[in-house]
Amino acid sequence: MGRPSATGLADVIDTILDRGLVIDAYVRVSLVGIEILTIDTRVVVASVDTYLRFAEAANRLDMAQSQKDVTDVIQETKGQPSVDRAKNVVQGVLEAADEKLEEFADQVAQKREEEPTRAERKDK
Amino acid sequence: MGRSTKVSGGSVPKQATRRKQTLASYVYGIVPADARIPSDERGLGDPAGKVTVVRHGEVAALVSDVDVDQPLGRPGDYVAHERLLDAVASAAPVLPFRFGSVVAGADAVVNELLQPHHDDFLAALNELAGQAEFVVKGRYEEQAVMREILAENPEAAGLLEAIRGTSEDATRNERIRLGELIAGALEAKRDMDTRLVCDGLAGHYTQAVIREPSHENDAVNVALLVRTSQQEALERTLSAFGEQWSGRVNLRLLGPLAPYDFVTAQAEEV
Numbered sequence: 001m002g003r004p005s006a007t008g009l010a011d012v013i014d015t016i017l018d019r020g021l022v023i024d025a026y027v028r029v030s031l032v033g034i035e036i037l038t039i040d041t042r043v044v045v046a047s048v049d050t051y052l053r054f055a056e057a058a059n060r061l062d063m064a065q066s067q068k069d070v071t072d073v074i075q076e077t078k079g080q081p082s083v084d085r086a087k088n089v090v091q092g093v094l095e096a097a098d099e100k101l102e103e104f105a106d107q108v109a110q111k112r113e114e115e116p117t118r119a120e121r122k123d124k
Numbered sequence: 125m126g127r128s129t130k131v132s133g134g135s136v137p138k139q140a141t142r143r144k145q146t147l148a149s150y151v152y153g154i155v156p157a158d159a160r161i162p163s164d165e166r167g168l169g170d171p172a173g174k175v176t177v178v179r180h181g182e183v184a185a186l187v188s189d190v191d192v193d194q195p196l197g198r199p200g201d202y203v204a205h206e207r208l209l210d211a212v213a214s215a216a217p218v219l220p221f222r223f224g225s226v227v228a229g230a231d232a233v234v235n236e237l238l239q240p241h242h243d244d245f246l247a248a249l250n251e252l253a254g255q256a257e258f259v260v261k262g263r264y265e266e267q268a269v270m271r272e273i274l275a276e277n278p279e280a281a282g283l284l285e286a287i288r289g290t291s292e293d294a295t296r297n298e299r300i301r302l303g304e305l306i307a308g309a310l311e312a313k314r315d316m317d318t319r320l321v322c323d324g325l326a327g328h329y330t331q332a333v334i335r336e337p338s339h340e341n342d343a344v345n346v347a348l349l350v351r352t353s354q355q356e357a358l359e360r361t362l363s364a365f366g367e368q369w370s371g372r373v374n375l376r377l378l379g380p381l382a383p384y385d386f387v388t389a390q391a392e393e394v
Contacts (some may be wrong), residue, residue, distance in 0.1 A: 009199050011378060012206045014338045014345075015259070019384035020153075020222035050340065051303025052292070058270050058284050058302060 145191050149178075149233050151225045152186040152208050153382065154245045159216035161186065168204035170194055175208060178230055180238035183245045186212065187233055196224060209382035217252040219245060220382040248387065255330060255351050257386060258379030260321060260362065262344035264310070268372045269341070273309040280305045310340070317343045317373065321365060328358040333385040343373045347385035355380070 150167060157179045165175040167188025178185045186208065190196065202223060209220045227233055238245070274281045283302040287295040314337060321344050322332055329348035337345055350358055359377065366375045 009203065010338065011259075011261075012202050014335070015378075015381065015384050016202060016206050016220075016223045018222070020220040020225075021387050022222050022225070048300055048303075050307060051300045052296075054270075054303035054306040055283075055287065055299035056292075057266060058274060058280070058306060059287055061267060061270055061274075 146193060147173075147189045147229070148192045148226050149185075149187040149229050150190040150196075151221050151227060151233065151237065152188075152205060153212070153221050154219040154238075154249065155184050155186060155212060155216055156246075156249055157182050157184045159184065159212065159218075162208075162211055165208055165211070166204070167208065168201040169196060170198075172204065178233045178238070180234045181242050181246075183238055183242055183249065185233050185238055186218075187230070190226060192226070206381075209384075210380070213256050213382040214380045217249045217255070218382050219248055219252070219387050220384050252349075252383055252386070254353075255349050255383070256380035257383040258329075258348045258350050258355075258358065258377060259335075259381065260325075260344055260346050260348065261376045261378065262317065262321070262342070262369070262373045263339065264313075264341045264343045264373055265371060266341055269310065269313065269343075270306065272372070273306055273313075277305060277309060280309070307340075314343055318346060321362075322346060324365060325358060325361055328354045328361060331386055335385070343369075344375070349383060349386050350379070352380075 161177055166172040167175045169190035173189035175186060175188045178187055205223050209218055212218045227237060274284060280302055283298050286298050318334060329350045331349040333347045335345040335347055362375060362377055
């Protein structure tokens with residue numbers, strides 16, 4: 001799949017791959033009743049490579065700019081940032097996410113039409 | 125098609141037999157028997173079968189034929205699975221099955237799935253009525269969060285000074301330590317920001333499941349079970365977070381989706 005679907009596909013895989021009911025004659029179905037939140041910290045496994053990359057990312061920060069921005073950032077997280085612009089941004093992101101999904105679904109639908117010819121994979 | 129089936133989620137049953145195409149029923153999920161399903165929907169697999177509804181009593185399974193000799197798992201297969209379930213979820217309660225659930229055929233869908241589990245399925249569907257899943261995803265803006273971490277952590281700031289203008293070989297240990305500090309700080313921020321979002325959205329959802337991060341810059345990755353009537357309020361409140369975090373975290377809201385994170389299978393006491 002090409003670039004446009006990258007985000008969408010990642011979301012899809014994140015969502016359906018290890019979630020959902022499992023069919024088995026010996027399994028009973030029920031809903032999880034999680035009210036108390038737990039945070040699983042096993043997560044993304046950090047490695048030396050990750051550390052070196054983080055360090056390099058920090059190293060690339062423009063110091064002159066960062067001196068100034070640090071306070072801005074802190075203010076923004078604590079205080080009230082410029083509201084109007086931000087609102088538009090978020091609204092935009094939400095809408096974009098919606099559109100992306102629809103757009104993506106369309107593309108996939110299209111793709112499926114084309115796929116049988118293209119995807120004759122030689123698995124055997 | 126008298127093959128006896130006990131297929132658990134995972135993959136299509138391997139059948140080392142004839143060349144002839146062997147069809148089985150791919151199961152997407154369970155819906156109320158009277159649910160209205162988008163017509164002319166095509167499922168996954170190659171070629172993609174037409175999605176049909178197999179009813180039994182008050183519940184029904186969404187299925188389509190798949191060739192059991194064809195492996196599933198192309199991007200289009202994943203997308204087709206979720207697309208169908210999400211399309212249904214916006215109109216009716218649905219119990220989504222894990223990707224890759226296949227049973228022998230329409231008869232087996234009734235005899236081995238719907239009939240034995242009818243009451244459990246119905247009870248779960250009733251619980252879910254009027255609700256759908258939404259997923260809140262937030263990703264840190266790397267530069268902004270790095271600056272935040274360096275401002276809050278004197279040791280990290282000192283290490284950054286130490287590696288400035290040096291080669292990676294010359295200050296490898298300092299770099300590793302710096303990276304480790306950043307990774308730890310990111311994790312702490314993720315935990316805190318996830319809590320902030322969950323607390324801030326409280327009242328707009330009935331259940332929440334915190335997902336594992338899918339990226340190291342993830343700020344939030346949480347699935348919420350939301351009443352349809354709460355959707356707007358949820359979006360409004362989340363927008364407020366977005367305002368506050370503008371330039372720091374990119375927030376996205378996915379949904380309404382089928383409640384993937386809120387159904388589970390429990391082993392029955394034998």
